Amino acid sequence: MRALGSDMAAMDFKIPTVLTSEELMEKAFHRASKIRKEGTNSLDTKKKTALAKVTASGDIIVTALQGYVNKFPRLEKEGDFLPELVDIVIGIDRYKKALGAVNWCATKADKLKNDTLRDIRRTKDPEIVEATRRSFYGRLNSYVDRISDDLLFLQDAKNKFRRLPAVEPDTPTIVVAGFPNVGKSNLVTVLSSAEPEIAPYPFTTKGVIVGHIKDDWRKYQIIDTPGLLDREFDKRNAIEKQAVLALRYLTDVMLFVIDPSESCGFPREMQERLLATIKDSFTGVTIIEAESKADIMKTGGDRICFSAQSGENMDILTGRILEELRYIARRKAAEAQIE
Ligand SMILES: Nc1nc2c(ncn2[C@@H]2O[C@H](COP(=O)(O)OP(=O)(O)OP(=O)(O)O)[C@@H](O)[C@H]2O)c(=O)[nH]1
Ligand SMILES: [Mg+2]
Known part of the structure:
Protein backbone atom coordinates (compact mmCIF):
# COMPACT_ATOMS: atom_id res chain seq x y z
CA MET A 1 0.00 0.00 0.00
CA LEU A 164 -8.19 16.83 -4.02
CA PRO A 165 -6.20 20.05 -4.33
CA ALA A 166 -2.60 19.75 -5.49
CA VAL A 167 -0.92 21.63 -2.67
CA GLU A 168 2.83 22.22 -2.74
CA PRO A 169 3.96 22.39 0.87
CA ASP A 170 7.20 24.32 0.25
CA THR A 171 5.79 27.09 -1.95
CA PRO A 172 5.02 30.35 -0.13
CA THR A 173 1.28 30.37 0.33
CA ILE A 174 -1.42 32.91 0.94
CA VAL A 175 -4.78 31.62 2.10
CA VAL A 176 -7.87 33.73 1.42
CA ALA A 177 -10.49 33.52 4.14
CA GLY A 178 -13.68 35.25 5.15
CA PHE A 179 -17.42 34.87 5.43
CA PRO A 180 -19.33 33.16 2.61
CA ASN A 181 -20.19 35.25 -0.45
CA VAL A 182 -17.86 38.16 0.35
CA GLY A 183 -16.00 37.88 -2.97
CA LYS A 184 -13.03 35.61 -2.15
CA SER A 185 -13.28 33.54 -5.32
CA ASN A 186 -13.72 36.57 -7.52
CA LEU A 187 -10.56 38.04 -6.03
CA VAL A 188 -8.60 34.79 -6.42
CA THR A 189 -9.70 34.57 -10.05
CA VAL A 190 -8.37 38.05 -10.77
CA LEU A 191 -5.12 37.49 -8.86
CA SER A 192 -4.18 34.03 -10.05
CA SER A 193 -4.46 31.12 -12.43
CA ALA A 194 -7.28 29.54 -10.40
CA GLU A 195 -10.78 29.40 -11.84
CA PRO A 196 -13.14 28.86 -8.94
CA GLU A 197 -16.87 29.21 -9.38
CA ILE A 198 -18.29 32.62 -8.47
CA ALA A 199 -21.96 32.96 -7.62
CA PRO A 200 -24.25 35.20 -5.56
CA TYR A 201 -24.97 32.71 -2.80
CA PRO A 202 -23.02 31.39 0.23
CA PHE A 203 -20.91 28.23 0.03
CA THR A 204 -20.40 28.41 -3.71
CA THR A 205 -16.86 27.22 -3.11
CA LYS A 206 -17.16 23.76 -1.60
CA GLY A 207 -13.53 22.81 -1.27
CA VAL A 208 -10.01 24.15 -1.15
CA ILE A 209 -8.86 25.49 -4.53
CA VAL A 210 -5.24 26.15 -5.43
CA GLY A 211 -4.07 28.85 -7.81
CA HIS A 212 -0.68 30.33 -8.58
CA ILE A 213 0.58 33.89 -8.63
CA LYS A 214 3.62 34.58 -10.80
CA ASP A 215 6.31 36.95 -9.57
CA ASP A 216 9.03 37.04 -12.25
CA TRP A 217 10.62 33.60 -12.08
CA ARG A 218 9.01 32.84 -8.74
CA LYS A 219 5.64 31.28 -8.17
CA TYR A 220 3.45 31.54 -5.11
CA GLN A 221 0.39 29.62 -4.09
CA ILE A 222 -2.94 31.27 -3.41
CA ILE A 223 -5.63 29.19 -1.81
CA ASP A 224 -9.31 29.97 -2.16
CA THR A 225 -11.31 28.54 0.71
CA PRO A 226 -15.00 27.99 1.37
CA GLY A 227 -16.69 30.68 3.43
CA LEU A 228 -16.56 30.48 7.19
CA LEU A 229 -19.35 31.39 9.57
CA ASP A 230 -18.64 32.69 13.02
CA ARG A 231 -19.03 29.50 15.07
CA GLU A 232 -17.10 26.76 16.84
CA PHE A 233 -15.25 24.10 14.87
CA ASP A 234 -17.54 21.26 15.95
CA LYS A 235 -20.58 23.14 14.73
CA ARG A 236 -19.06 23.80 11.30
CA ASN A 237 -20.24 21.91 8.26
CA ALA A 238 -17.86 19.75 6.21
CA ILE A 239 -17.37 22.58 3.69
CA GLU A 240 -16.29 25.08 6.35
CA LYS A 241 -14.04 22.50 8.00
CA GLN A 242 -11.98 22.35 4.81
CA ALA A 243 -11.37 26.08 5.06
CA VAL A 244 -10.24 25.69 8.67
CA LEU A 245 -7.82 22.93 7.66
CA ALA A 246 -6.32 25.11 4.93
CA LEU A 247 -5.89 27.93 7.43
CA ARG A 248 -4.38 25.63 10.02
CA TYR A 249 -1.89 23.80 7.81
CA LEU A 250 -1.16 25.83 4.70
CA THR A 251 -1.11 29.46 5.74
CA ASP A 252 2.10 31.46 5.46
CA VAL A 253 0.12 34.65 4.96
CA MET A 254 -3.61 35.10 5.39
CA LEU A 255 -5.80 37.45 3.43
CA PHE A 256 -8.99 38.08 5.37
CA VAL A 257 -11.77 39.57 3.26
CA ILE A 258 -14.60 41.56 4.79
CA ASP A 259 -17.59 42.67 2.72
CA PRO A 260 -18.63 45.96 4.36
CA SER A 261 -21.52 46.38 1.91
CA GLU A 262 -23.13 43.33 3.51
CA SER A 263 -24.36 42.37 0.05
CA CYS A 264 -22.96 38.96 0.97
CA GLY A 265 -25.95 38.63 3.28
CA PHE A 266 -24.03 38.74 6.57
CA PRO A 267 -23.75 41.70 8.93
CA ARG A 268 -20.41 43.38 9.33
CA GLU A 269 -20.24 42.72 13.09
CA MET A 270 -20.38 38.98 12.48
CA GLN A 271 -17.55 39.21 9.98
CA GLU A 272 -15.50 41.35 12.38
CA ARG A 273 -16.11 38.83 15.16
CA LEU A 274 -14.80 36.00 12.99
CA LEU A 275 -11.71 38.05 12.15
CA ALA A 276 -11.10 38.70 15.86
CA THR A 277 -11.38 34.97 16.64
CA ILE A 278 -9.01 34.11 13.81
CA LYS A 279 -6.51 36.72 14.95
CA ASP A 280 -6.55 35.14 18.40
CA SER A 281 -5.79 31.69 17.07
CA PHE A 282 -3.24 32.64 14.39
CA THR A 283 -0.89 34.78 16.39
CA GLY A 284 2.29 34.03 14.42
CA VAL A 285 0.77 34.62 11.00
CA THR A 286 0.63 37.88 9.04
CA ILE A 287 -3.01 38.67 8.36
CA ILE A 288 -3.76 41.14 5.59
CA GLU A 289 -7.19 42.61 6.25
CA ALA A 290 -9.01 43.89 3.20
CA GLU A 291 -12.50 45.07 2.35
CA SER A 292 -14.16 43.88 -0.84
CA LYS A 293 -16.74 45.33 -3.23
CA ALA A 294 -15.33 48.88 -3.07
CA ASP A 295 -17.41 49.61 -6.18
CA ILE A 296 -20.50 49.39 -3.95
CA MET A 297 -19.18 50.74 -0.68
CA LYS A 298 -15.99 51.98 1.00
CA THR A 299 -15.66 52.42 4.76
CA GLY A 300 -12.70 54.80 4.70
CA GLY A 301 -10.86 52.86 7.43
CA ASP A 302 -7.23 51.70 7.43
CA ARG A 303 -7.85 48.56 5.45
CA ILE A 304 -7.30 48.24 1.71
CA CYS A 305 -10.69 48.67 0.09
CA PHE A 306 -10.60 46.86 -3.24
CA SER A 307 -12.98 45.79 -5.94
CA ALA A 308 -12.12 42.71 -7.94
CA GLN A 309 -14.96 43.73 -10.23
CA SER A 310 -13.91 47.31 -11.11
CA GLY A 311 -10.21 46.77 -10.43
CA GLU A 312 -10.12 49.59 -7.89
CA ASN A 313 -7.07 49.37 -5.58
CA MET A 314 -6.19 45.95 -6.93
CA ASP A 315 -2.64 47.19 -7.60
CA ILE A 316 -2.25 48.21 -3.95
CA LEU A 317 -3.63 44.93 -2.71
CA THR A 318 -1.46 42.93 -5.12
CA GLY A 319 1.60 44.91 -4.02
CA ARG A 320 0.90 44.18 -0.38
CA ILE A 321 0.36 40.47 -1.06
CA LEU A 322 3.58 40.17 -3.07
CA GLU A 323 5.53 42.03 -0.41
CA GLU A 324 4.47 39.49 2.24
CA LEU A 325 5.00 36.47 -0.02
CA ARG A 326 8.48 37.65 -1.05
CA TYR A 327 9.35 37.98 2.61
CA ILE A 328 8.14 34.42 3.22
CA ALA A 329 10.11 33.19 0.19
CA ARG A 330 13.29 34.78 1.55
CA ARG A 331 12.68 33.33 4.98
CA LYS A 332 12.07 29.84 3.58
CA ALA A 333 15.22 30.07 1.46
CA ALA A 334 17.25 31.09 4.50
CA GLU A 335 15.77 28.25 6.56
CA ALA A 336 16.58 25.77 3.80
CA GLN A 337 20.21 26.92 3.82
CA ILE A 338 20.51 26.44 7.58
CA GLU A 339 19.16 22.91 7.26
N1 LIG B 1 -20.12 44.54 -6.61
C1 LIG B 1 -19.22 43.58 -6.48
N2 LIG B 1 -19.63 42.31 -6.35
C2 LIG B 1 -18.70 41.36 -6.21
C3 LIG B 1 -17.31 41.64 -6.17
N3 LIG B 1 -16.65 40.48 -6.00
C4 LIG B 1 -17.57 39.51 -5.93
N4 LIG B 1 -18.81 40.02 -6.06
C5 LIG B 1 -20.07 39.28 -6.05
O1 LIG B 1 -20.27 38.66 -4.80
C6 LIG B 1 -20.85 37.36 -4.95
C7 LIG B 1 -19.98 36.33 -4.29
O2 LIG B 1 -18.73 36.26 -4.95
P1 LIG B 1 -17.75 35.03 -4.75
O3 LIG B 1 -16.43 35.43 -5.31
O4 LIG B 1 -18.38 33.78 -5.23
O5 LIG B 1 -17.69 35.01 -3.15
P2 LIG B 1 -16.99 33.93 -2.19
O6 LIG B 1 -16.50 34.69 -1.01
O7 LIG B 1 -16.01 33.13 -2.93
O8 LIG B 1 -18.24 33.05 -1.78
P3 LIG B 1 -18.26 31.53 -1.19
O9 LIG B 1 -17.44 30.68 -2.10
O10 LIG B 1 -19.68 31.19 -1.22
O11 LIG B 1 -17.69 31.62 0.18
C8 LIG B 1 -21.02 37.16 -6.45
O12 LIG B 1 -22.31 37.49 -6.79
C9 LIG B 1 -20.02 38.13 -7.05
O13 LIG B 1 -20.41 38.56 -8.34
C10 LIG B 1 -16.92 43.01 -6.32
O14 LIG B 1 -15.75 43.36 -6.33
N5 LIG B 1 -17.93 43.92 -6.47
MG1 LIG C 1 -15.90 31.15 -3.26
Whole structure:
Protein backbone atom coordinates (compact mmCIF):
# COMPACT_ATOMS: atom_id res chain seq x y z
CA MET A 1 0.00 0.00 0.00
CA ARG A 2 1.11 3.54 -0.66
CA ALA A 3 1.51 5.90 2.23
CA LEU A 4 -0.07 9.30 1.93
CA GLY A 5 2.81 11.47 3.06
CA SER A 6 2.32 15.02 4.23
CA ASP A 7 4.59 16.19 1.46
CA MET A 8 2.64 14.52 -1.28
CA ALA A 9 1.58 17.29 -3.60
CA ALA A 10 -1.06 15.86 -5.87
CA MET A 11 -2.66 12.49 -5.88
CA ASP A 12 -0.32 11.57 -8.67
CA PHE A 13 -0.36 7.83 -8.17
CA LYS A 14 -2.62 5.64 -10.25
CA ILE A 15 -5.69 4.32 -8.55
CA PRO A 16 -7.29 1.65 -10.73
CA THR A 17 -10.85 1.87 -11.95
CA VAL A 18 -13.02 0.13 -9.39
CA LEU A 19 -15.56 -2.26 -10.89
CA THR A 20 -18.90 -2.94 -9.25
CA SER A 21 -19.57 -6.42 -7.89
CA GLU A 22 -21.75 -7.17 -10.94
CA GLU A 23 -19.09 -6.00 -13.36
CA LEU A 24 -16.43 -8.06 -11.61
CA MET A 25 -18.52 -11.23 -11.74
CA GLU A 26 -19.51 -10.55 -15.32
CA LYS A 27 -15.86 -10.24 -16.27
CA ALA A 28 -14.97 -13.46 -14.45
CA PHE A 29 -17.86 -15.46 -15.95
CA HIS A 30 -17.23 -14.13 -19.40
CA ARG A 31 -13.59 -15.18 -19.34
CA ALA A 32 -14.45 -18.62 -17.96
CA SER A 33 -17.23 -19.20 -20.48
CA LYS A 34 -14.79 -19.06 -23.37
CA ILE A 35 -12.46 -21.74 -22.01
CA ARG A 36 -12.41 -25.28 -23.53
CA LYS A 37 -9.66 -27.80 -22.82
CA GLU A 38 -9.01 -31.17 -24.49
CA GLY A 39 -8.21 -34.19 -22.34
CA THR A 40 -7.33 -37.81 -23.04
CA ASN A 41 -10.90 -38.95 -22.39
CA SER A 42 -14.28 -37.45 -21.57
CA LEU A 43 -13.68 -37.21 -17.79
CA ASP A 44 -10.22 -35.77 -18.35
CA THR A 45 -11.62 -33.17 -20.77
CA LYS A 46 -14.30 -32.17 -18.24
CA LYS A 47 -11.79 -31.93 -15.40
CA LYS A 48 -9.23 -29.95 -17.38
CA THR A 49 -11.91 -27.56 -18.61
CA ALA A 50 -13.39 -27.11 -15.13
CA LEU A 51 -9.95 -26.55 -13.59
CA ALA A 52 -9.10 -23.90 -16.19
CA LYS A 53 -12.45 -22.13 -15.78
CA VAL A 54 -12.20 -22.03 -11.99
CA THR A 55 -8.60 -20.82 -12.15
CA ALA A 56 -9.36 -18.08 -14.68
CA SER A 57 -12.47 -16.72 -12.99
CA GLY A 58 -11.00 -16.97 -9.49
CA ASP A 59 -7.82 -15.23 -10.59
CA ILE A 60 -9.73 -12.37 -12.18
CA ILE A 61 -11.54 -11.64 -8.93
CA VAL A 62 -8.51 -12.11 -6.68
CA THR A 63 -6.16 -10.06 -8.87
CA ALA A 64 -8.64 -7.19 -9.23
CA LEU A 65 -9.38 -7.04 -5.51
CA GLN A 66 -5.73 -7.30 -4.48
CA GLY A 67 -4.97 -4.54 -6.98
CA TYR A 68 -7.45 -2.25 -5.23
CA VAL A 69 -5.97 -3.02 -1.83
CA ASN A 70 -2.44 -2.37 -3.06
CA LYS A 71 -3.03 0.74 -5.12
CA PHE A 72 -5.35 2.79 -2.94
CA PRO A 73 -3.27 4.95 -0.59
CA ARG A 74 -2.87 3.96 3.01
CA LEU A 75 -4.29 6.64 5.26
CA GLU A 76 -3.84 7.43 8.90
CA LYS A 77 -5.56 10.25 10.71
CA GLU A 78 -2.25 11.99 11.23
CA GLY A 79 -2.25 15.70 11.89
CA ASP A 80 -1.57 17.07 8.46
CA PHE A 81 -3.52 18.77 5.73
CA LEU A 82 -4.15 15.98 3.24
CA PRO A 83 -4.99 13.16 5.66
CA GLU A 84 -7.34 15.47 7.56
CA LEU A 85 -8.88 16.71 4.34
CA VAL A 86 -9.36 13.15 3.17
CA ASP A 87 -11.05 12.40 6.48
CA ILE A 88 -13.53 15.21 5.91
CA VAL A 89 -14.11 14.54 2.21
CA ILE A 90 -13.96 10.73 2.16
CA GLY A 91 -14.04 9.53 5.77
CA ILE A 92 -10.98 7.55 6.84
CA ASP A 93 -12.78 5.00 9.05
CA ARG A 94 -15.22 4.05 6.32
CA TYR A 95 -12.39 4.00 3.81
CA LYS A 96 -10.34 1.61 5.93
CA LYS A 97 -13.39 -0.59 6.43
CA ALA A 98 -13.94 -0.76 2.67
CA LEU A 99 -10.34 -1.75 1.97
CA GLY A 100 -10.49 -4.30 4.80
CA ALA A 101 -13.62 -5.83 3.30
CA VAL A 102 -12.05 -6.02 -0.16
CA ASN A 103 -8.98 -7.68 1.31
CA TRP A 104 -11.22 -10.17 3.15
CA CYS A 105 -13.01 -11.01 -0.08
CA ALA A 106 -9.75 -11.48 -2.00
CA THR A 107 -8.49 -13.92 0.64
CA LYS A 108 -11.79 -15.83 0.72
CA ALA A 109 -11.97 -16.03 -3.07
CA ASP A 110 -8.41 -17.30 -3.31
CA LYS A 111 -9.01 -19.99 -0.73
CA LEU A 112 -12.29 -20.97 -2.38
CA LYS A 113 -10.53 -21.27 -5.70
CA ASN A 114 -7.77 -23.49 -4.29
CA ASP A 115 -10.22 -25.71 -2.39
CA THR A 116 -12.34 -26.08 -5.52
CA LEU A 117 -9.35 -27.00 -7.68
CA ARG A 118 -8.35 -29.63 -5.14
CA ASP A 119 -11.88 -31.12 -5.06
CA ILE A 120 -12.07 -31.27 -8.85
CA ARG A 121 -8.68 -32.92 -9.14
CA ARG A 122 -9.62 -35.56 -6.58
CA THR A 123 -12.93 -36.74 -8.03
CA LYS A 124 -13.50 -39.31 -10.76
CA ASP A 125 -17.19 -38.49 -11.10
CA PRO A 126 -18.02 -36.12 -13.99
CA GLU A 127 -21.19 -34.98 -12.23
CA ILE A 128 -19.23 -33.96 -9.16
CA VAL A 129 -16.87 -32.02 -11.43
CA GLU A 130 -19.81 -30.02 -12.78
CA ALA A 131 -21.49 -29.58 -9.39
CA THR A 132 -18.24 -28.43 -7.77
CA ARG A 133 -17.64 -25.88 -10.51
CA ARG A 134 -21.18 -24.52 -10.27
CA SER A 135 -21.02 -24.30 -6.50
CA PHE A 136 -17.74 -22.41 -6.86
CA TYR A 137 -19.44 -19.77 -9.02
CA GLY A 138 -22.29 -19.44 -6.54
CA ARG A 139 -20.03 -18.99 -3.55
CA LEU A 140 -17.69 -16.67 -5.39
CA ASN A 141 -20.68 -14.57 -6.37
CA SER A 142 -21.93 -14.41 -2.81
CA TYR A 143 -18.51 -13.29 -1.47
CA VAL A 144 -18.23 -10.56 -4.09
CA ASP A 145 -21.84 -9.55 -3.54
CA ARG A 146 -21.11 -8.98 0.14
CA ILE A 147 -18.60 -6.24 -0.66
CA SER A 148 -20.72 -4.46 -3.27
CA ASP A 149 -21.23 -1.39 -1.01
CA ASP A 150 -17.51 -1.25 -0.29
CA LEU A 151 -16.69 -1.34 -3.99
CA LEU A 152 -19.14 1.49 -4.66
CA PHE A 153 -17.61 3.45 -1.81
CA LEU A 154 -14.11 2.99 -3.25
CA GLN A 155 -15.30 4.01 -6.70
CA ASP A 156 -16.60 7.24 -5.21
CA ALA A 157 -13.43 7.66 -3.11
CA LYS A 158 -11.32 7.34 -6.25
CA ASN A 159 -13.17 10.26 -7.84
CA LYS A 160 -12.75 12.30 -4.68
CA PHE A 161 -9.02 11.56 -4.51
CA ARG A 162 -8.70 12.85 -8.05
CA ARG A 163 -10.31 16.14 -7.10
CA LEU A 164 -8.19 16.83 -4.02
CA PRO A 165 -6.20 20.05 -4.33
CA ALA A 166 -2.60 19.75 -5.49
CA VAL A 167 -0.92 21.63 -2.67
CA GLU A 168 2.83 22.22 -2.74
CA PRO A 169 3.96 22.39 0.87
CA ASP A 170 7.20 24.32 0.25
CA THR A 171 5.79 27.09 -1.95
CA PRO A 172 5.02 30.35 -0.13
CA THR A 173 1.28 30.37 0.33
CA ILE A 174 -1.42 32.91 0.94
CA VAL A 175 -4.78 31.62 2.10
CA VAL A 176 -7.87 33.73 1.42
CA ALA A 177 -10.49 33.52 4.14
CA GLY A 178 -13.68 35.25 5.15
CA PHE A 179 -17.42 34.87 5.43
CA PRO A 180 -19.33 33.16 2.61
CA ASN A 181 -20.19 35.25 -0.45
CA VAL A 182 -17.86 38.16 0.35
CA GLY A 183 -16.00 37.88 -2.97
CA LYS A 184 -13.03 35.61 -2.15
CA SER A 185 -13.28 33.54 -5.32
CA ASN A 186 -13.72 36.57 -7.52
CA LEU A 187 -10.56 38.04 -6.03
CA VAL A 188 -8.60 34.79 -6.42
CA THR A 189 -9.70 34.57 -10.05
CA VAL A 190 -8.37 38.05 -10.77
CA LEU A 191 -5.12 37.49 -8.86
CA SER A 192 -4.18 34.03 -10.05
CA SER A 193 -4.46 31.12 -12.43
CA ALA A 194 -7.28 29.54 -10.40
CA GLU A 195 -10.78 29.40 -11.84
CA PRO A 196 -13.14 28.86 -8.94
CA GLU A 197 -16.87 29.21 -9.38
CA ILE A 198 -18.29 32.62 -8.47
CA ALA A 199 -21.96 32.96 -7.62
CA PRO A 200 -24.25 35.20 -5.56
CA TYR A 201 -24.97 32.71 -2.80
CA PRO A 202 -23.02 31.39 0.23
CA PHE A 203 -20.91 28.23 0.03
CA THR A 204 -20.40 28.41 -3.71
CA THR A 205 -16.86 27.22 -3.11
CA LYS A 206 -17.16 23.76 -1.60
CA GLY A 207 -13.53 22.81 -1.27
CA VAL A 208 -10.01 24.15 -1.15
CA ILE A 209 -8.86 25.49 -4.53
CA VAL A 210 -5.24 26.15 -5.43
CA GLY A 211 -4.07 28.85 -7.81
CA HIS A 212 -0.68 30.33 -8.58
CA ILE A 213 0.58 33.89 -8.63
CA LYS A 214 3.62 34.58 -10.80
CA ASP A 215 6.31 36.95 -9.57
CA ASP A 216 9.03 37.04 -12.25
CA TRP A 217 10.62 33.60 -12.08
CA ARG A 218 9.01 32.84 -8.74
CA LYS A 219 5.64 31.28 -8.17
CA TYR A 220 3.45 31.54 -5.11
CA GLN A 221 0.39 29.62 -4.09
CA ILE A 222 -2.94 31.27 -3.41
CA ILE A 223 -5.63 29.19 -1.81
CA ASP A 224 -9.31 29.97 -2.16
CA THR A 225 -11.31 28.54 0.71
CA PRO A 226 -15.00 27.99 1.37
CA GLY A 227 -16.69 30.68 3.43
CA LEU A 228 -16.56 30.48 7.19
CA LEU A 229 -19.35 31.39 9.57
CA ASP A 230 -18.64 32.69 13.02
CA ARG A 231 -19.03 29.50 15.07
CA GLU A 232 -17.10 26.76 16.84
CA PHE A 233 -15.25 24.10 14.87
CA ASP A 234 -17.54 21.26 15.95
CA LYS A 235 -20.58 23.14 14.73
CA ARG A 236 -19.06 23.80 11.30
CA ASN A 237 -20.24 21.91 8.26
CA ALA A 238 -17.86 19.75 6.21
CA ILE A 239 -17.37 22.58 3.69
CA GLU A 240 -16.29 25.08 6.35
CA LYS A 241 -14.04 22.50 8.00
CA GLN A 242 -11.98 22.35 4.81
CA ALA A 243 -11.37 26.08 5.06
CA VAL A 244 -10.24 25.69 8.67
CA LEU A 245 -7.82 22.93 7.66
CA ALA A 246 -6.32 25.11 4.93
CA LEU A 247 -5.89 27.93 7.43
CA ARG A 248 -4.38 25.63 10.02
CA TYR A 249 -1.89 23.80 7.81
CA LEU A 250 -1.16 25.83 4.70
CA THR A 251 -1.11 29.46 5.74
CA ASP A 252 2.10 31.46 5.46
CA VAL A 253 0.12 34.65 4.96
CA MET A 254 -3.61 35.10 5.39
CA LEU A 255 -5.80 37.45 3.43
CA PHE A 256 -8.99 38.08 5.37
CA VAL A 257 -11.77 39.57 3.26
CA ILE A 258 -14.60 41.56 4.79
CA ASP A 259 -17.59 42.67 2.72
CA PRO A 260 -18.63 45.96 4.36
CA SER A 261 -21.52 46.38 1.91
CA GLU A 262 -23.13 43.33 3.51
CA SER A 263 -24.36 42.37 0.05
CA CYS A 264 -22.96 38.96 0.97
CA GLY A 265 -25.95 38.63 3.28
CA PHE A 266 -24.03 38.74 6.57
CA PRO A 267 -23.75 41.70 8.93
CA ARG A 268 -20.41 43.38 9.33
CA GLU A 269 -20.24 42.72 13.09
CA MET A 270 -20.38 38.98 12.48
CA GLN A 271 -17.55 39.21 9.98
CA GLU A 272 -15.50 41.35 12.38
CA ARG A 273 -16.11 38.83 15.16
CA LEU A 274 -14.80 36.00 12.99
CA LEU A 275 -11.71 38.05 12.15
CA ALA A 276 -11.10 38.70 15.86
CA THR A 277 -11.38 34.97 16.64
CA ILE A 278 -9.01 34.11 13.81
CA LYS A 279 -6.51 36.72 14.95
CA ASP A 280 -6.55 35.14 18.40
CA SER A 281 -5.79 31.69 17.07
CA PHE A 282 -3.24 32.64 14.39
CA THR A 283 -0.89 34.78 16.39
CA GLY A 284 2.29 34.03 14.42
CA VAL A 285 0.77 34.62 11.00
CA THR A 286 0.63 37.88 9.04
CA ILE A 287 -3.01 38.67 8.36
CA ILE A 288 -3.76 41.14 5.59
CA GLU A 289 -7.19 42.61 6.25
CA ALA A 290 -9.01 43.89 3.20
CA GLU A 291 -12.50 45.07 2.35
CA SER A 292 -14.16 43.88 -0.84
CA LYS A 293 -16.74 45.33 -3.23
CA ALA A 294 -15.33 48.88 -3.07
CA ASP A 295 -17.41 49.61 -6.18
CA ILE A 296 -20.50 49.39 -3.95
CA MET A 297 -19.18 50.74 -0.68
CA LYS A 298 -15.99 51.98 1.00
CA THR A 299 -15.66 52.42 4.76
CA GLY A 300 -12.70 54.80 4.70
CA GLY A 301 -10.86 52.86 7.43
CA ASP A 302 -7.23 51.70 7.43
CA ARG A 303 -7.85 48.56 5.45
CA ILE A 304 -7.30 48.24 1.71
CA CYS A 305 -10.69 48.67 0.09
CA PHE A 306 -10.60 46.86 -3.24
CA SER A 307 -12.98 45.79 -5.94
CA ALA A 308 -12.12 42.71 -7.94
CA GLN A 309 -14.96 43.73 -10.23
CA SER A 310 -13.91 47.31 -11.11
CA GLY A 311 -10.21 46.77 -10.43
CA GLU A 312 -10.12 49.59 -7.89
CA ASN A 313 -7.07 49.37 -5.58
CA MET A 314 -6.19 45.95 -6.93
CA ASP A 315 -2.64 47.19 -7.60
CA ILE A 316 -2.25 48.21 -3.95
CA LEU A 317 -3.63 44.93 -2.71
CA THR A 318 -1.46 42.93 -5.12
CA GLY A 319 1.60 44.91 -4.02
CA ARG A 320 0.90 44.18 -0.38
CA ILE A 321 0.36 40.47 -1.06
CA LEU A 322 3.58 40.17 -3.07
CA GLU A 323 5.53 42.03 -0.41
CA GLU A 324 4.47 39.49 2.24
CA LEU A 325 5.00 36.47 -0.02
CA ARG A 326 8.48 37.65 -1.05
CA TYR A 327 9.35 37.98 2.61
CA ILE A 328 8.14 34.42 3.22
CA ALA A 329 10.11 33.19 0.19
CA ARG A 330 13.29 34.78 1.55
CA ARG A 331 12.68 33.33 4.98
CA LYS A 332 12.07 29.84 3.58
CA ALA A 333 15.22 30.07 1.46
CA ALA A 334 17.25 31.09 4.50
CA GLU A 335 15.77 28.25 6.56
CA ALA A 336 16.58 25.77 3.80
CA GLN A 337 20.21 26.92 3.82
CA ILE A 338 20.51 26.44 7.58
CA GLU A 339 19.16 22.91 7.26
N1 LIG B 1 -20.12 44.54 -6.61
C1 LIG B 1 -19.22 43.58 -6.48
N2 LIG B 1 -19.63 42.31 -6.35
C2 LIG B 1 -18.70 41.36 -6.21
C3 LIG B 1 -17.31 41.64 -6.17
N3 LIG B 1 -16.65 40.48 -6.00
C4 LIG B 1 -17.57 39.51 -5.93
N4 LIG B 1 -18.81 40.02 -6.06
C5 LIG B 1 -20.07 39.28 -6.05
O1 LIG B 1 -20.27 38.66 -4.80
C6 LIG B 1 -20.85 37.36 -4.95
C7 LIG B 1 -19.98 36.33 -4.29
O2 LIG B 1 -18.73 36.26 -4.95
P1 LIG B 1 -17.75 35.03 -4.75
O3 LIG B 1 -16.43 35.43 -5.31
O4 LIG B 1 -18.38 33.78 -5.23
O5 LIG B 1 -17.69 35.01 -3.15
P2 LIG B 1 -16.99 33.93 -2.19
O6 LIG B 1 -16.50 34.69 -1.01
O7 LIG B 1 -16.01 33.13 -2.93
O8 LIG B 1 -18.24 33.05 -1.78
P3 LIG B 1 -18.26 31.53 -1.19
O9 LIG B 1 -17.44 30.68 -2.10
O10 LIG B 1 -19.68 31.19 -1.22
O11 LIG B 1 -17.69 31.62 0.18
C8 LIG B 1 -21.02 37.16 -6.45
O12 LIG B 1 -22.31 37.49 -6.79
C9 LIG B 1 -20.02 38.13 -7.05
O13 LIG B 1 -20.41 38.56 -8.34
C10 LIG B 1 -16.92 43.01 -6.32
O14 LIG B 1 -15.75 43.36 -6.33
N5 LIG B 1 -17.93 43.92 -6.47
MG1 LIG C 1 -15.90 31.15 -3.26
